[in-house]
Amino acid sequence: MEEFKLKFYAIYLVFAVVAIIFSMYVDIKKKHYNSISTVFALALFFVVALLFGLRNLDVGSDTDIVRVQFEYHDKIDFGFQFVFDLLIVVVSQFTDNYHIFLLVLSLIFTGLIFSSILVLSKRTDLNIFLVSFSFVSFYFFEQLGINIVRQGVSLVFFLLAVSLYFKNPTKYKYWIIPIILGVGFHITTIIVLFVFGLVVLFKKLKIAYYYALYFLVLIISAVGGSVLSFGPLLSYFFLVDSQRADFYINNENGLGYEVGFKTQFAIFSTLFLGIFTFINAKILYYENESYEILLKYYMVMSSVFFLMFQIPFSDRWGMMSWITIPFLLAPLFSINKTAKFSMGTLAFLIFLFVFFSIYYSPK
Structure with missing residues (x-):
């Protein structure tokens, strides 16, 4: 290794x-x-x-x-x-x-x-x-x-x-x-497609509602709310991953996966939401419909991720929103006449790479 x-x-x-x-x-x-x-x-x-x-x-x-x-x-x-x-x-x-x-x-x-x-x-x-x-x-x-x-x-x-x-x-x-x-x-990609499909279907819905959803769910997750709160309905939700349904719901096998509110993941996702908000407002001037659709998807999928903090393998749900981060950062690597963000963004990405390489290195 x-x-x-x-x-x-x-x-x-x-x-x-x-x-x-x-x-x-x-x-x-x-x-x-x-x-x-x-x-x-x-x-x-x-x-x-x-x-x-x-x-x-x-x-x-x-x-x-x-x-x-x-x-x-x-x-x-x-x-x-x-x-x-x-x-x-x-x-x-x-x-x-x-x-x-x-x-x-x-x-x-x-x-x-x-x-x-x-x-x-x-x-x-x-x-x-x-x-x-x-x-x-x-x-x-x-x-x-x-x-x-x-x-x-x-x-x-x-x-x-x-x-x-x-x-x-x-x-x-x-x-x-x-x-x-x-x-x-x-x-499980069915969930990704379902969320993206809903965002496209309701693409005229104001983006302010998505911010409200994001932060509301984040607060609910911080005080202990999660997908487990749905009770019996949870079994139907996990039909997409039935092999692990019992493990998710009952934490079977006792493998000791850490569950609970993940502060580091919440900060990571919210930090990039702030960056994307800046891009949408100051670089794209709210005029790029495709970007807004992807940004809305990021917020909804992140909200789903926050609700998964109380189950094992929750980071795998985070991947479903994080995978879009490079696309949402893409306008910072443009030759927009009013912006010079490529070098600063690159320095930030290299810093993140070094930081997480150290953070996840064997202790």
Whole structure:
């Protein structure tokens, strides 16, 4: 694990230097040079995919589970998460090396993020490499890439669907297909799609109501309220993850997962909400409907996350809102004539990377 971390830090350091150069071009020269930044972004994701895919079994909590699933592919019982199962069957026809399967998963994970950024860049003024680098800067990127891989791939399918929807909402087949594939990787993504669908359906609803919901739920969570308060209705809610329903509700198996209000997560989410509010008001002047839709989704999904603090694995629900953070930060990496935020934002992201690397390092 230590060797993996050192390699990851080395990759990050090399590309951080590239990011600094691009941020100066964006802020000072007001040029993206996206033909070049695209190549560097592709290189970044490819190198990271190699590192993630060729990892040892002691790297990532679910790595050995994925290995077992792959090696016993003949015992697969297809269910709701049929796309993941189908991928195992297909890859197993060509190799019995589980590292190849992990590499395929990693290439899909990073490739979908890269594709989402490319699609988003067709509608939004952004530097492709800097947005790509921002993904790698967040600690949840590594978690999704090596620990909860199925959810990671599922969520980036959602990102691709969102990008395609914003590009052209009327071309249904282009964004519905990623949605189906995402759910086929991890069933809990149904909740993500449900929340996003509601936000789109009620997109005319004033954003002030979403702020009210966010802070109301945050207060309720702080005083001990949670999804467990729904009582018998909770079983129906967890139909999307029925295998863990009893564990969530009754904390079965006694594995000692910490539950309760997560101050650090609440601060993290609210800090970025403040940044997004600034972007929406001072950079986009409340004129970008797509941005507001994504911001509203972030607030609603964060509210759901706050209600999950009293159950194990609550951080996995946080990923459902955090995965959109790099997209919501993207306007800060633009050549907007009235703003010079790229270098400052990059410095902040590097600080977060270092901070969380130390925070989550073995004590």
